Amino acid sequence: DTEVTQTPKHLVMGMTNKKSLKCEQHMGHRAMYWYKQKAKKPPELMFVYSYEKLSINESVPSRFSPECPNSSLLNLHLHALQPEDSALYLCASSQDEVRTSGNTIYFGEGSWLTVV
């Protein structure tokens, strides 16, 4: 079982809704990530937080807004999404940022998002 917990597992939202995805880890990891994955494609990095500060934003549209309230929690706030944003959103963590050689990334089970 994964030690990265994501809620909700499934979310259906309209294009005018505001919703949030939540992620929690209690492994003491200092880096946390949001990935987006479409069917039959690899995970694509969206954001990286290191020591609770945003260190990487992969040119993600502003309708996605990440937040790291503390070292164990990571949120992804969603607003005015488009149907093409429907995907599996994966939260992950690692001991430190990937730049430290060989950091294993631990993924959550993901949140399935459908935008209607």
Add this chain to the structure above:
Amino acid sequence: SQKIEQNSEALNIQEGKTATLTCNYTNYSPAYLQWYRQDPGRGPVFLLLIRENEKEKRKERLKVTFDTTLKQSLFHITASQPADSATYLCAHPNTGGFKTIFGAGTRLFVKA
């Protein structure tokens, strides 16, 4: 630009045989490669990491090799079982090492 390719989109093998998956990289020499397993609708799970100065790594029925001359990593599952059916992702750090890049994955089907 850096590129990581997993040669087969899908691989079908018979139970008990050895499955061999390939990961090739170009325009880059990663310090290490990682292999992850992903089941449908679930997050990837880390399996093995091999560094550039290591030729081979083993874990139970899994073996991974790293050939820096061929710019290739091979991932082997010996005595494969239907439960091994999943998508296997190869991954490596980008130049500068600040993020992990995943290959497209190979979907393995092991028939009983």
